[in-house]
Amino acid sequence: MVTKMQYINYYNSPVGRILLASDETGLTGLWFAGEKYYANNLKNSYEEKWTSILLETKNWLDIYFSGEKPKNFPSLHLIGSAFQLEVWKILLTIPYGETTTYAAIAKKIADQRHINKMSNQAVGSAIGHNNISIIVPCHRVIGKNGNLTGYAAGIDTKLKLLQIEKIDTSKMYYK
Numbered sequence: 001m002v003t004k005m006q007y008i009n010y011y012n013s014p015v016g017r018i019l020l021a022s023d024e025t026g027l028t029g030l031w032f033a034g035e036k037y038y039a040n041n042l043k044n045s046y047e048e049k050w051t052s053i054l055l056e057t058k059n060w061l062d063i064y065f066s067g068e069k070p071k072n073f074p075s076l077h078l079i080g081s082a083f084q085l086e087v088w089k090i091l092l093t094i095p096y097g098e099t100t101t102y103a104a105i106a107k108k109i110a111d112q113r114h115i116n117k118m119s120n121q122a123v124g125s126a127i128g129h130n131n132i133s134i135i136v137p138c139h140r141v142i143g144k145n146g147n148l149t150g151y152a153a154g155i156d157t158k159l160k161l162l163q164i165e166k167i168d169t170s171k172m173y174y175k
Contacts, residue, residue, distance in 0.1 A: 006046040009054050014065055015160045016153070021046070022053040026077035029131045030057070032153035041079050041131050057135070064134065067164060069096040073135060080129065086112075087126035094140045097165045101144055102127070128152055134161065146172040 004023040011018040021029035021042050031038045050058075056074040063070040078088055090105050102120045105127075110118040128150060130138045139161040143149040148169075151158035155174055162169050 006043050007049050007051045007054060008042070008046050009048060009050050009058075011058055011061055013061065014164075015157050018061070020054050020057055022051055022057070022075075023077055026075035027053055027057050027132055027135070028077050028079055030133050030135060031131070032133060032157060035133070035153040037129055037131070037152055040129070060135065065164065067166070069165075076132060076135070078136070079131065080126075083122070084126045084129060087123055088130055088132075088136050091127065091130065091136050091138055091141070094137050096137075097167055099140045099142050099162070099167060102141055102149075103144060105141065124150060140165075140167075142172065148172050148174055 004025065006021055006023050006028065008019060008021045011020055015032070017033040019029065019031045019033070019039060019042075020027065021039070029039065029041060053075050060070045060072075060074050073092075078085055080088065086109060087105065090108055094100050102124050106118040106120045106123045109123065110116065127138045127141055130136050130152075133139070133153060139151060139158045148155050148158060159169055159172070162172075
């Protein structure tokens, strides 16, 4: 099996420094400095270099942090378990400027699998292990009744990202 080379570079955002990682296929990681699962899928061997994929991601982030909705996703290479990939693909369908709940995602997965119920906690764990923050928009997932529960980069970062998207956070709260 041929191991793909990984490339990294850094992006200074208005909400903190971000580590970007990619391989030849697409973006494999986007982590805020100090977040819970920082660089968890980054191999020991990588090259610091602005590749076309990382430049595409930088451009996407420039548009995003300017307060505009980026038109196209950069090339993505999602790496995770089958369940994580299932959850992350649902995250990619959450529209810019909107939120959903852990329960709604769990219900969607249960419906897709033709089962009665899916654990909100299992969904939350998969969301928490998302390696491509912002672009795979885990910050758009909130608890029921507007609870701003869980975000690997911290609740303050989650709140700032929602505000960048002009989401009304005035009725959201920390648990």
